[in-house]
Amino acid sequence: MPKDGGIGASPKRREDIRFLTGEGVYTDDIQLQGQCFAYFVRSTVAHGTIGTIDTAATEAMPGVLAVFTGEDFKDVGGNPAGWLINSRDGTPMREPKRPVLAHGKVRHVGDAYAAVIAETYAQAKDAAEQLAADSEIEDLPAIVDMAAAVANADNRVHDEIPDNLCFDWGWVEDNRAAVDEAIKNAPHVTTLELVNNRLVPNAMEPRASIGEYFPGTGDYKLTTTSQNPHLHRLLISAFVMGIPENKLTVVAPDVGGGFGSKIYHYGEEALVLAAAKKLKRPVRWTAERSESFLTDAHGRDHVTKIELACEEDGTFIAFRTETLANVGAYLSNFATATPTFLHGTLMAGPYKVPNVYVNLKTVFTNTAPVDAYRGAGRPEATYSLERVIDKMCRELELDPFEVRRKNFITPDMFPYTTPVGLVYDTGDYNATLDKAMEMADVDGFEDRRAESAARGKLRGMGLSTWIEACGIAPSNLVGVLGSRVGLYDAATVRVNATGNISVMTGAHSHGQGHETVFPQIVAEKLGIDPASVEIVHGDTSKIPFGMGSYGSRSLAVAGSAMNNAVDKIIAKGKKIAAHMLEASEDDITFEDGNFAVAGTDKSLSFGEVAFSAYVPHNYPLETLEPGLEETSFYDPGNFTYPAGAYLCEVEVCPETGKVDVVAFYCADDFGNVMNPLIVEGQVHGGVGQGIGQALCEQTTYDADGQLLSASYMDYAMPRADDVPFYQVDYSCNTPCTHNPLGVKGCGEAGAIGSPPAVINAVVDALNSGGFTHITHIDMPVTPSRVWTAMQAQ
Known part of the structure; x- marks a missing residue:
């Protein structure tokens, strides 16, 4: 005990x-003597050339202290990507400058091209509206669809990048020929095209920053909503503003949620520091919720074709994927790592598949930047794998539980080197699957399905067995893979x-x-x-x-x-x-x-x-x-590799297409558990976000690059009645062998394993009701999408 x-x-x-x-103290709670307020002027068009910005009327308005435009920052550095990725042919990625304020062009709705500093927030906002009215932006055609962005060389997000590609990456390139040959000669190949829908992180606390400058010493202080204060200090000092690192202090007080979106440096942080130096007064900014929708780094946004080659008995031979990954208008700090080494290296899952090849193209579009969001690449990999496995099981009329067991890496095989370059140190995937099946009473499922049918509902069960790599490390390995920092x-x-x-x-x-x-x-x-x-x-x-x-x-x-x-x-x-x-x-x-x-x-x-x-x-x-x-x-010697088995039960209304998640079971291997209560809470939160992605969340741009889901009126966050009471178990633990605590990560597991479990359950429910033509529905499985699929037979 x-x-x-x-x-x-x-x-x-x-x-x-x-x-x-x-009694918590968040950035916006901090009030400083002599403080003033920043408000940003943001583009209302997705793509445009910046013409004249007439600041005269704005500067004359009550309370206005300073006006900044992109021209004030055109000679300073840009916010860099944290990982340098090479294309398959060895050429380095295209890395356009991400400025503090846009100059020359605006590249997405919400792109800040000017800022006003005033005595009060209201004065700054009024003046920003005046400056927007006095700004000329020539509208250009927007690039929103990834396939069209790659195909159209004449319409460019960045003028110097003709095909709108950041890179065309292959992993592992030496596997390519063998994978192609294996798929060509396989007894059975299942193909699935799917979308990993774009998400807005939606932390409770919007981003906020306060800049201070101390003339007597030349020191700066940035108080900001950060998951990573030292990274902010490093980026601002070394790349963006050239402040000596020992002259910049970054403080992150209480932070109300992040989910990845607050890892990164944003231009607003540099702006308040520059303004504080110019005015010799503290300068503060807090995002309005609409700004958060427009400018916080979004998550996911992959379009994937995955192929699974197997024997007739379901033994895996090869996985091959082709993915377009949206990075938005600019490269955020982890944007290049998320779809590559946090995604492609997980495409073997917990399975002893001998052949894997991943091709991924990252695409610039006139949308908000996309970066790591809870799970960061691993949910995208798991979703592709677990959906195509389920589809294959239906095509060959095989048991999805037994197919996974047949292909699991077994405990006697550890340490196990995957064909995509990871070395799993320990795990017992049969144990977590057994526990999930016990918790879910799989043997009693048909009785529950019959009870649902008596109420006019279609009941389905979906399985997801997953693994992730977290505790990202070691520095020498990630350095070889392109990381520009130690981890x-x-x-x-x-x-x-x-x-x-x-x-x-x-x-x-x-x-x-x-x-x-x-x-x-x-x-x-x-x-x-x-x-x-x-x-x-x-x-x-x-x-x-x-x-x-x-x-x-x-x-x-x-x-x-x-x-x-x-x-x-x-x-x-x-x-x-x-x-x-x-x-x-x-x-x-x-x-x-x-x-x-x-x-x-x-x-x-x-x-x-x-x-x-x-x-x-x-x-x-x-x-x-x-x-x-x-x-x-x-500095760790390896990633940690938590894994688990998730089972979801849903009911689908055949008249409306509405999906209800009625039960959810999580059997996780987190290694040694430090605090069970907190681990359980982390899983609950992650599963809630995963169910949100599966059922209701969708970031939508129109053809002109306007964000249609820019508020809670249009972006459907999961509510309490969208999620069930979860059952969580972490008793099947295999301690990590290479850190002194024997721990594995737990914070992202729920968001990784849950989306495919939900979608597999929905497809199972629909097939049980006679809708056997439905092999896949893209997330989110809204009532409209489900109903439309049912009508298509």
């Missing part, structure tokens, strides 16, 4: 006290003189519960009360370094750094205790918060040793420095 509050326990989240009582993390553990502890971590919490879970780890190792451990995050002036929270890396990477720093604390504590107890260091043990001489009753508490480190009256000063503080940098 876990100790009270230690690893494996489920204490309530300590941070919820301030959130639930309204390690750091932690400093500071033991204070009175024995309480401050932990400075590079991970950033925006809903994950770090302030609860991280103390559990430290407390478990030191044998102390978790309440005595403080977690410090989100401030680059206090943290040694960090690469933030995304890709389910917080525990596996930052948590491992923290673990190793605590080990250093214990090692030094043993040296101090050995001196104080007049014993050999080799004879000192540490257990349950006490240093003891083995085989004797001589011992010292952790607090006594810590006090001696700061009040060194009896201390080995000739060999040890005073104090008790240690830092560790941790």
